[in-house]
Amino acid sequence: MDEAKHHVVVVGAGFGGLELTRALAGAPVRITMIDKRNHHLFQPLLYQVATTSLATSEIAWPIRHLLRKRKDVTTLLGNVTGVDRAGKRVLLEDGSSVAYDTLVLATGARHAYFGHDEWEPFAPGLKTLEDATTIRRRILLAFEEGERETDPAKRQALLTLVIVGGGPTGVELAGTIVELAHDTLRGEFRNIDTRQARVVLIEAGDRILANFAPELSAYAQKALERLGVTVELGRPVTHLDAEGVVFGDTHLPARTILWAAGVAASPAAEWLGATADRAARVLVEPDLTVPGSPEIFVIGDTAHLLRPDGKPVPGVAPAAKQQGKHVAATIKARLAGDTAPRPFRYRHDGDLATIGKRAAAIDFGWIKLTGWLAWWLWGIAHIYFLIDFRNRLAVTLSWLWIYFTGQRSARLITQGDGGKG
C-alpha cells in the first residue's frame, strides 16, 4: 500500500463505518479499519438470536471478509483506548498506536442503566452477540428451572419474564418471547404448562413505540396483548434485583428481567476530551466534525446532532449509513481541494417494529402500515439489507421454518453466564 497516500483511520465497523469505507472506494486514500470485534453485527436482528430464532453466525460476518476485495483497506482487531489529537494518533490497548490524517469514530453505543449500573447483572441489555446468548440462556433456563421447581410461588416467578422499555427492541423481545413460551415450547415440559408463562412489558412513558405515530403505538399494544403480553405504562422501574422488579407501588416477582430502556454512547467523547450530551454522545458540528479538529469526524450512535426541527438525529442504522456516506463525500471533496464545510442533513425513511411473527408496525410518515402485510414488508426489507448472500439464504430458511412449524433452531443453553454459546 502506498504509505504516502492520505490515511483515513475508521474506528468501528458498524453500519456507519462500513458505509463510509464503501463510499471511499476508489478515492486516493488508504484506509485502516479498527474494531474490537472481528465481526460486523446486524443489530436489527439481534433480538432474534436472543430469542432462539437465529444463530449467531446468521447475523454477523467477519469484517475482513466483507472488505477482502478492498486492497486499500487494512483491517485490525484492536481495542482503542484514546486519541492523541495533537499527535494525530489513535492509541490501542496493546500500547501501539496508529497515525491518521483523517479519523472517523463510529463506535456505536452500549445499553445504559442511567445511574443504576448495579441493575446490569439482573437485567442484561442487548447490544452484542454475547448479550444475545446471555439473554437466550436466561430465558431457556427459566423454563428448565420451572420444570424442576416444586414451590408454586417460585415457579410463577420463574415463569414471569419482564422486559423494561417499550421501544422497538422491547416490543420485539416481548412479542417473540411470548411466542417462544406459548407456541415453540408448548408440550415439551411435563411439570409446567409454558402457556402459563407471563410476559410483562414495562414502559415508563404513556405509550410504547413513542417515536411512532400514536395510532401505531395503540396498534402495537393491542397486537402484543392479543399475543398474551401484559403492557404496563406510565410507571418507571424504581428497583430491580434477582427476585423481581418494582414499578410504581407494584412489586412483581420475576426471575428473568431484560433491559431495553436506554443506551449510552461509546467512550469516544472521553478519548477526544470533547463535550458530550447526557448519553455520552459527542456534540459535533453540522458537518459531523469535532469542534476544533476538522480532521476528526464522529458518526452514528456516538454523535449528537440536532435536526432543523430541533429533534436529535435518531440512533438508527439508516442515520449512521447516511452520515458515513456524507463524511466519505466530505473527505473526497477536501482531497479535491474543496474545503468548504458540508452540513449533514438527515433523511428520515421511517420506523419499523415487529410484533411476533404475524404483525408489524411501519411508519413511513406519508404512509402507515400494520398487520401481516407490514410483517412481510419488514421481513423482506431486512433480508434485503443482510449484507452477505449466504446469510440472506440462511435467514430466509430459518424464518420460513419458524413461520410454518413454530420451531426455532437455536435453542441452546451453553454453560457460564456472560454469553457463552
Added chain:
Amino acid sequence: MDEAKHHVVVVGAGFGGLELTRALAGAPVRITMIDKRNHHLFQPLLYQVATTSLATSEIAWPIRHLLRKRKDVTTLLGNVTGVDRAGKRVLLEDGSSVAYDTLVLATGARHAYFGHDEWEPFAPGLKTLEDATTIRRRILLAFEEGERETDPAKRQALLTLVIVGGGPTGVELAGTIVELAHDTLRGEFRNIDTRQARVVLIEAGDRILANFAPELSAYAQKALERLGVTVELGRPVTHLDAEGVVFGDTHLPARTILWAAGVAASPAAEWLGATADRAARVLVEPDLTVPGSPEIFVIGDTAHLLRPDGKPVPGVAPAAKQQGKHVAATIKARLAGDTAPRPFRYRHDGDLATIGKRAAAIDFGWIKLTGWLAWWLWGIAHIYFLIDFRNRLAVTLSWLWIYFTGQRSARLITQGDGGKG
C-alpha cells in the same frame, strides 16, 4: 404419568442415552432423562464448529424437543453429583434427588491430560460446544494478532498451529485448519500471508489413525501432507505452555495448541464407588450392569468392556447406540419376567476420518475406501445420521457452500475465553 410404573432414570442424552430411550418406546415404564446440558450434541461434527464450518446450532438440539412426543419421558436439566445405590436414588447438585427402579448411566467422557492437567489452559480439548467455540476463537485470534505483530519470530509462533494426537479428531482438525488458513482466509490480511501458516500434527505413536488399517494410516498421512500439514510421529509431547510445545528434543514455538490426545470417562465410577480402568471407565459385567447392582447399567464412553478378542469396545457413537439398544431390550425382557443375563456383543461397523474437504479414509474391515468417493460417503452418512431434518438441510447447505466457495459461515470471535460465542 402413572407413578406406579417401573421408573427408568437415564443420565446423559448422548448417543447411548437417546438410543436407549427410543428403544424403550411403548414399554411399560416411565422414564426420566437427566442431562447437565439442555442439548444433545452431535460430537462427530464438533470439529467443524471449532474450525468455523458449522454453527453451534447446526449440530446440537434441545433434548426435550427431541423427546417432545414421548409423554412417558420427563426431561430434567440437572447436574448429577452421586448415586445412593442402597436407597436407589440419583443425587443432584441442587440437593434434590430422583428415585429409580432401573438406572442407566450414559454420561460420556471428557478430554484428559494424563497427569498434566496444568496443560489444559494452553491446549484446549474438544468435547463440548464451549470447547469448540474456544478453539474457534483461539485459531482466529492467532491470525488477527499475527496481522498486528511486527516481530517476525513472534509472528511465526502466532502462525504455527499444533494439534496433539493423531486420532480421527486430530486428523480432522489438522486437515480443516490448514484449509482454513491456506484457502478460506487467503487474501483477507494485508501484513501476513496466511499460506505461511504452519499446521503441525504430533502423534506419539508410529502412525496416525492407529485403529485403522496401516495402509489407511499411510494414505491419511500423505493426504494431510499434500494439504500442507506437517506430521510428526514417534515422539510424545513432554511439555507445553503458552510459548509452545516440546516433543523429543524439539521445542516448537506455537501460540495455538489443540489437544486431541486422549479422553477420560465421566465421574460415574466415583458416584457408584465402582472399580474403574485407567481412563476412569466403569468395569461392567458382560450384560453392562455394575457388579453387585443388576439394576444399574453403564453404557457408552463411561463403560469398560472387553470383546472376545480381548480388545476393549471402542468409545465411538455406534458402540454407545448398540449398548443403548441392548440395555433397552434387557429392561423389557426383565419386565416380561425373563431375568437371565443377556451379554452384550459389539458389532464393529468400521472407522471413518475425513482429511480436509476432498479426501477421507473409511475402514469397513471387509472394504477400505479413500479419496473423494470416501469423502462423499462420509458426508452423506453423517448428514443421514443428523437427527433433525432441518439440521440436515442446514448442514448440507453449509457444506455445499464451503465445498464450492471455500468460504466458511461461522468465523466469529466472541469475547472472553472459555467458549463464548
